[in-house]
Amino acid sequence: AQKVTQAQTEISVVEKEDVTLDCVYETRDTTYYLFWYKQPPSGELVFLIRRNSFDEQNEISGRYSWNFQKSTSSFNFTITASQVVDSAVYFCALSGRNRDDKIIFGKGTRLHILP
Amino acid sequence: NAGVTQTPKFRVLKTGQSMTLLCAQDMNHEYMYWYRQDPGMGLRLIHYSVGEGTTAKGEVPDGYNVSRLKKQNFLLGLESAAPSQTSVYFCASSYSALVYLNEQFFGPGTRLTVL
Numbered sequence: 001a002q003k004v005t006q007a008q009t010e011i012s013v014v015e016k017e018d019v020t021l022d023c024v025y026e027t028r029d030t031t032y033y034l035f036w037y038k039q040p041p042s043g044e045l046v047f048l049i050r051r052n053s054f055d056e057q058n059e060i061s062g063r064y065s066w067n068f069q070k071s072t073s074s075f076n077f078t079i080t081a082s083q084v085v086d087s088a089v090y091f092c093a094l095s096g097r098n099r100d101d102k103i104i105f106g107k108g109t110r111l112h113i114l115p
Numbered sequence: 116n117a118g119v120t121q122t123p124k125f126r127v128l129k130t131g132q133s134m135t136l137l138c139a140q141d142m143n144h145e146y147m148y149w150y151r152q153d154p155g156m157g158l159r160l161i162h163y164s165v166g167e168g169t170t171a172k173g174e175v176p177d178g179y180n181v182s183r184l185k186k187q188n189f190l191l192g193l194e195s196a197a198p199s200q201t202s203v204y205f206c207a208s209s210y211s212a213l214v215y216l217n218e219q220f221f222g223p224g225t226r227l228t229v230l
Contacts, residue, residue, distance in 0.1 A: 009155070035218075045158075045205065045221040091157060102148075102173065103219065107157040 002027045004094050004106035012112040013082055021077045021109045023092030029053075034068065034075040035093040035103065045091070051075065079111075087113045117141050119222035121206050127228045128196045136191040136225050138206030146209045147189035148173070148219065149181060151202040158205065164189055196229045203227070 003026040013019045025034065036048040049059060051068050059066045063080045079086050092106040119140045128134055138147065145166050150158040150173075160173030164183040178200060180192045189208075193200060203226050207219040 004157075043203070043224045045207075047218040047220075050218065102160055102163070105157040105159075107155055 002029075002032075002094050002096070002104045004092050004104055006090075006092055006106035006109050008109045009107075010110045010112070012114060014114050015084055016081050018078060018080050019082050019111065019113075021079075021090050021092075021111065023075045023077065023106060025073050025075065025092070025094045027094060027096070029096045031097045033095045033097065035095070036066065036075075036077050037091040037093065037105075039089040039091065039108070041088070048077075082113045084113045084115055087111060119206055119208055119220050121204075121222040121225050123225060124223065125226045127230065128193075129230050130197060132196050133192070133194050134196065134227075135193075136204055136206075136227075138189045138191070138208075138222055139187055140189075140206075140208040140220070141187060142208060142210075142220065143186070144208035144210050144220075145186070146211060147183065148207040148209075149179070149189065149191045150205045150207065151175065152205060152224070153202050161191065161204075196227075198229045201227060201229045 005024045032053045034051045038046045038048055056068050065078045067076045089108045089110045091108045093103045095101050095103045122137045148163040149161040151161055152158050159175050161179050162170055162173050162176055162181040164170045167186040170181045182190045203224045205224050206222040209219045
């Protein structure tokens, strides 16, 4: 069975600090896909990134970076020089590649960026 | 483009009452989904639809019914609301079921309280 664990329920950091959100997944599939979504206080989920299991290169997008390590089944998300606007709930998610596969979400990490 | 819209945004029901949540998308997406989000539980799939006239059960379908009479609309019904159905409900849509290729677009959510 597929599972996504976000052990950090809530994190608070001071603005401009770096912060890493952890995501550990379980799957028996050899091909799978990992996602991160952001849910700001407005409530709507916003897609951030999708990564397939064959691509272990780290990805950077502005202040956001993602570290995918198959050896530890982790797909961690780092925000560099955090800003108050980064305050949100962040969800890690997992999916297989079959037509019937759905996205399995972690329970989310609530991130508070303090001014 | 309005994207995915949900009505109503908020609703309070008494136990035993019924209601219908409406989801509409203007992106010509084939696939639509209903999730519920509960504190500490992440998002859980209730029902989904792979096209007009079709519906299927997700992870937590009990107590809900759905209909997809038009491609752009996906209705979620509660026939006899229970306090356990107090939650935030999210609708999402995607171009296809291949979630690893097509991101899901989410609506703003409906906050439902059942007293």
